[in-house]
Amino acid sequence: MKKYQLILSCYLLLSIELSQAENTAQSVIKKLRVPEGFQITLFADQVPNARSLALGDNGVVYVGTRQKGSVYAVQDIDQDGVADKRFEIGKNLNMPNGVAFREGSLYVAEINRIIRFDNISKQLAEPPAPTVIFDQLPSDEHHGWKYLRFGPDQKLYTAVGAPCNICIPKKEIYGSLVRFNPDGSGFEILAQGIRNSVGFAWQPGTNKLFFTENGRDYLGDDAPPEELNQWSHKGQHFGYPYCHGGDIVDPEFGANKNCADYTSPAWKFKAHIAPLGLQFYTGTQFPAQYKNQLFVAQHGSWNRTKPQGYRIVTLKFEQDKPVSETTFIDGWLTPQGEVLGRPTDILQMPDGSLLIADDTLGAIYRVSFKK
Numbered sequence: 001m002k003k004y005q006l007i008l009s010c011y012l013l014l015s016i017e018l019s020q021a022e023n024t025a026q027s028v029i030k031k032l033r034v035p036e037g038f039q040i041t042l043f044a045d046q047v048p049n050a051r052s053l054a055l056g057d058n059g060v061v062y063v064g065t066r067q068k069g070s071v072y073a074v075q076d077i078d079q080d081g082v083a084d085k086r087f088e089i090g091k092n093l094n095m096p097n098g099v100a101f102r103e104g105s106l107y108v109a110e111i112n113r114i115i116r117f118d119n120i121s122k123q124l125a126e127p128p129a130p131t132v133i134f135d136q137l138p139s140d141e142h143h144g145w146k147y148l149r150f151g152p153d154q155k156l157y158t159a160v161g162a163p164c165n166i167c168i169p170k171k172e173i174y175g176s177l178v179r180f181n182p183d184g185s186g187f188e189i190l191a192q193g194i195r196n197s198v199g200f201a202w203q204p205g206t207n208k209l210f211f212t213e214n215g216r217d218y219l220g221d222d223a224p225p226e227e228l229n230q231w232s233h234k235g236q237h238f239g240y241p242y243c244h245g246g247d248i249v250d251p252e253f254g255a256n257k258n259c260a261d262y263t264s265p266a267w268k269f270k271a272h273i274a275p276l277g278l279q280f281y282t283g284t285q286f287p288a289q290y291k292n293q294l295f296v297a298q299h300g301s302w303n304r305t306k307p308q309g310y311r312i313v314t315l316k317f318e319q320d321k322p323v324s325e326t327t328f329i330d331g332w333l334t335p336q337g338e339v340l341g342r343p344t345d346i347l348q349m350p351d352g353s354l355l356i357a358d359d360t361l362g363a364i365y366r367v368s369f370k371k
Helices: 002-022 025-029
Strands: 038-046 051-054 061-063 071-075 084-088 098-100 105-109 114-117 132-135 148-150 156-160 178-180 190-194 198-202 209-213 226-231 268-269 275-280 294-298 310-319 323-330 343-348 352-360 363-369
Touching: 025 038, 025 363, 051 352, 061 098, 061 105, 061 275, 071 323, 105 148, 198 275, 209 275, 226 275, 268 323, 294 343, 310 343
Parallel strands: 051 098, 051 343, 098 148, 275 343
Antiparallel strands: 038 363, 051 061, 061 071, 071 084, 098 105, 105 114, 114 132, 148 156, 156 178, 178 190, 198 209, 209 226, 226 268, 275 294, 294 310, 310 323, 343 352, 352 363
């Protein structure tokens, strides 16, 4: 069984690499489907392994990567919807996936530490040396890449993944949601039982924190579901590795465990679609039905007999809870199973358009609405 799973994963990864070599972002855009009235264009390319997005001053967009390399900055100076300049920041970093911006400074999450580039907007061409604000995170590469966001409380939030597919973490910090002050002080663990989260957002009007979670592998094509979770108080446990999706007891570690003892998901996605970055829409450019609704990037499966995901979906909220899921953009996965791209994060721009990162093509797309 494990040999088959290894062959399957290698085949899917090879298919992705071949698609990347044969397709360009401009050619892929022509194959993407968006709702009537919307258009998708290329905001920037040549941003290798574009992952997380953060908006800085003067329309500068910062881009984290999962590779052992750089963070990028792209800027649309003439505000025509296409980036004019591209800068490389902080070379030779350790999987600098997470990026966040606050008061002129860029914060970057590497695997084992958080660093800060001060006054970065004025030094894009010659970035300053970073300041290390926290260096006590685990160094495991397995689920070691991190998302990074400032919350409404102006504290910095990230998550520490489990260093395995499925295991009982040996240290309290594994599989947790954490936060600290902008200077790195005040570190605290907020919740546990989270296998791997690479995306969170706060709901407008309520400031409730929602985060995506990628579930364990090798329970079959359709189990367990991926999760959208809601954090509400310190001490919550979301089930991993004992319980998945709110009601699936783990066959290896769930003996004598009751799923009712853990916090259930706010929403269940299909298995293995790998939900990553998410964005509540607060702009005025899109039609009214999208106001305060949640956009989620589904990176796509690598370990499923028939691939699924590879799209952007919207979750409709009613009374502060998600009630339905609708495809917003698809086409990165063809009917023949060819992978053309993999969306990773979503960022709302000041004009109300959305940017979407694609780590397969190293591209950033812009989604706008024609009134």
